Amino acid sequence: MSKHPLEKWGNVVGNKRSRWITLTLWLLIVVVLSITLPQINSIENYGGSDLPEDVMSEQASAIIDEQFSSDSGIPLLIVWYKEAGLEREDLQSIQGLYQELAENPLNAQTTLPPFGDLPTEALLGSVSENGTSIVTPVFFDEKANTDTLKENLAKISDITEEQFGENPYETNMNEDVLHARFSGPAGISVDATNLFMQADVKLMITTVILILVLLFVIYRSPILAITPIVVVGIAYGVISPLLGWFAENGWIDKDAQAVSIMLVLLFGAGTDYCLFLITRYREKLEEVENKFEALSLAMKESGGAIMMSALTVFIGLATLGLANFGAFQRFAVPFSFAIFVMGFAALTLLPAILAILGRVAFFPFVPRTDDMVRQHAESKNKPYKAPKPKHPVMTKIGEFVTNKPWLVIIVTAVVLGGLALTSTQIKYNYDILSSFPEDMDSREGFTIIAENFSPGELAPVQIIVDTKGADIDLTEQIAKIPYIDVVSEPTVGESNANIQLYEADLNENPYSNEAMELMPELKADIENILEEAGIEEADESYWIGGETSAQVDTKTVQKRDESIIQPVMVVIIAILLLVYLRSVPATIYLVGTVLVSFFAALGLGWLVLTAFFGAESIASSIPLYSFVFLIALGEDYNIFMISEVWKNRKTQTLKESVKNGIAQTGSVITSAGLILAGTFAILATLPIQVLVQFGVITAIGVLIDTFIVRPLLVPAITMVLGRYSFWPGSLFKKQD
DSSP states (O other): OOOOHHHHHHHHHHSTTHHHHHHHHHHHHHHHHHHHSOOGGGSOOOOSOSSOTTSHHHHHHHHHHHHOTTTOSEEEEEEEEOTTOOOHHHHHHHHHHHHHHHHSOOTTBOOOOOGGGSOHHHHHTTSOTTSSEEEEEEEEOTTOOHHHHHHHHHHHHHHHHHHHSSOGGGOOTTSSSOEEEEEHHHHHHHHHHHHHHHHHHHHHHHHHHHHHHHHHHHHOOHHHHHHHHHHHHHHHHHHHHHHHHHHHTTSSOOOHHHHHHHHHHHHHHHHHHHHHHHHHHHHHHTTOSOHHHHHHHHHHHHHHHHHHHHHHHHHHHHGGGGOSSHHHHHHHHHHHHHHHHHHHHHHHHHHHHHHHHGGGGGTTSOOOOHHHHHHHHHHTTOOOOOOOOSOHHHHHHHHHHHHOHHHHHHHHHHHHHHHHHHGGGOOEEOOGGGGSOTTSHHHHHHHHHHHHSOGGGGSOEEEEEEOTTOOOOOHHHHHTSTTEEEEOOOEEOSSOTTEEEEEEEESSOTTSHHHHHHHHHHHHHHHHHHHHTTOTTGGGSEEEESHHHHHHHHHHHHHHHHHHHHHHHHHHHHHHHHHHHOBHHHHHHHHHHHHHHHHHHHHHHHHHHHHHSOOSOEETTHHHHHHHHHHHHHHHHHHHHHHHHHHHHTTSOHHHHHHHHHHHHHHHHHHHHHHHHHHHHGGGGSSOHHHHHHHHHHHHHHHHIIIIIIIIIHHHHHHHHGGGGGTBSGGGGOOO
16 A cells, blocks of 8 residues: 655655754755855845835925935934023034034935034024923935944944033933933834844744743653754754845845744744644654654654645735735745745654654653553563543543534634624724833934924924926915924925925824824815915825825825735635635635634734733734734644544544544644744733734734634534535545
């Protein structure tokens, strides 16, 4: 009788000789790639826009670059504050700083206000009415990356310390001294990068420790606890330089946030795939004495589910490549590529390592066949102990579900449905500052501006109009708009005198939802002003730029991406399930239950974030990120469990196949779910709110899939549908 292809594959990569060849090849690849290619974290972070070129805020930015080069660039706002009031000496020191920057420009420095050449009295006009604060800008090239900006901020800090005799950037805001903080887009960009750099190290260390502890507690074997970490570590040794190579050649853009989450995904999902095979290998070692034969049989029974799970996650995450929003696009390749390599490692490297370790991997609880247990007992002069029943807890759960499926369906539907309805109450934000800790420099700088100036000064709205040759000045009309605090005199285009630029400060936080809601009004007001000024085709004669306008465009683009990626991903996964299971009803309820658990996770996550983390809203990107992860990873567990039911059904009654399917996969999926949820929960310990929110919601979603959907809801639906669960596959024809 011909062996199963996966059984043959297990022998190819994990026999007595090939196990060492497989391990050596992996290690050689890691060494060669590490020597010849750059690591992904050594590549400069992407610093461009996330928006497509055809949205209004990007069009406005392009016009500003072309017509107002002196006003273009990334602004750094240096916010100066002294509670007792700024003194003349303070302003003179600020002038000294700007004099030095004028004489010795920084790398990528473009425009610098001539504060060093002005009389000190001239600066007094820029001081806040209460005399405590002043904001001074420095502009940098828009192409300057974050590393360059970070170096420049460090140099400004050093020059400031020379001018003032102390460093006002390192002060405690409670002290009655001169304070300085870097804010504005440049300061925010550097702060965000610093947060993610700190997050990477913390994530790596904490994730490894958590997985080691959980594996040791669950399996009580030190060698087994280390094995998945080794496999994931070697896989990362391949992934990191290859991603670095992709980025170096311009095929992808490096995104620090994507790399941070990729680490969590790699360790969480990678450990899951390892556990699927390790658990089956341990079972076979209790049935077969030869460890190589046991490994081949374990590959035969778990390899298909691992391949299908990895393929589902790979394709699901790759759908992010359909996005127009840059941050979503930049996640697609690192996530999907990491899963692809990890899935391949689980089917090649892990079997080789298990073949080398054999039963020793499970020390001190070594799995043995019944004959080996008897021989071991005799050699120790101890009585033979019959093995205890396997999976007693999960067996009882299986009996309960198969005996009372309608009760399970009704209760879980009420609970998950109620939580899903809660998700409709979620409030979203597009404010990057809200992701920062309150003591972060750029956030403290914004707080100073908001309390002492117009809050809109942090990121003015840029209003560009095409006068079409008319001699007009719209300053007065724009200033009369009720939500505008201050508006600048118009600046005329350098090569087109018909183009005018007005910079207006809103009376709202420019990063807030309230400010975003003003943008449609502003567009209508500007259009009316142009019509009253006699400008033809007024609706095509203006552009609104700046951070607030960009956030409105971000919302629009993200909604578009969600409307495309979510249904495409669901359809692709449904097709994969249909091909794998050959069952229409099973495909529908497997996809449907994971969708319900996603919305339930959003709802429960919202309750947790508001009750325990003080969140008033969550980042707008969270729904799509969580959707992609939870749908793909949730189907992982469904596939592993339902594969066991389908296999059992060939020789067992429906009730037995479902009950045994729950029992046989329960412990491994529960362990895998706890580990995966734990790795995502680690994100909640970081100081970056968007990662906290993503981590909490995704961890909750994984736990819902692990403890409700997979062991209860899916088996109960399978029982209720009976043999129609298998329609139109061959198992549909099988009668109990």
